[in-house]
Amino acid sequence: MKERKCNCKLCKRDVRWERFLKKYPFTKKDKEFLDSIYTALHGTELNYEVDEAILDGSWPSAIEQLGRAMKKAEDIKKRREAGERI
Numbered sequence: 001m002k003e004r005k006c007n008c009k010l011c012k013r014d015v016r017w018e019r020f021l022k023k024y025p026f027t028k029k030d031k032e033f034l035d036s037i038y039t040a041l042h043g044t045e046l047n048y049e050v051d052e053a054i055l056d057g058s059w060p061s062a063i064e065q066l067g068r069a070m071k072k073a074e075d076i077k078k079r080r081e082a083g084e085r086i
């Protein structure tokens, strides 16, 4: 991952990850495979942090997003109560 680094735990780990990949003689395909796993993990963590911030109300658009989710949840509940399988 070639991105701008700050001092957060994710950026610190990125730097360490890049050093790790250079340390061993992985083939190009192995490096790509490992990097795909790492990138997926990184994305999952970022999504988790955003979701957590939405749920605790600290994300800037939390009110709008939670409002939409509540409407959707109420709609799903009504449809289930009406016998629809969702």
Ligand SMILES: [Zn+2]
Residues within 6 Å of the ligand: 005, 006, 007, 008, 009, 010, 011, 012
């Ligand atoms: Zn960072």
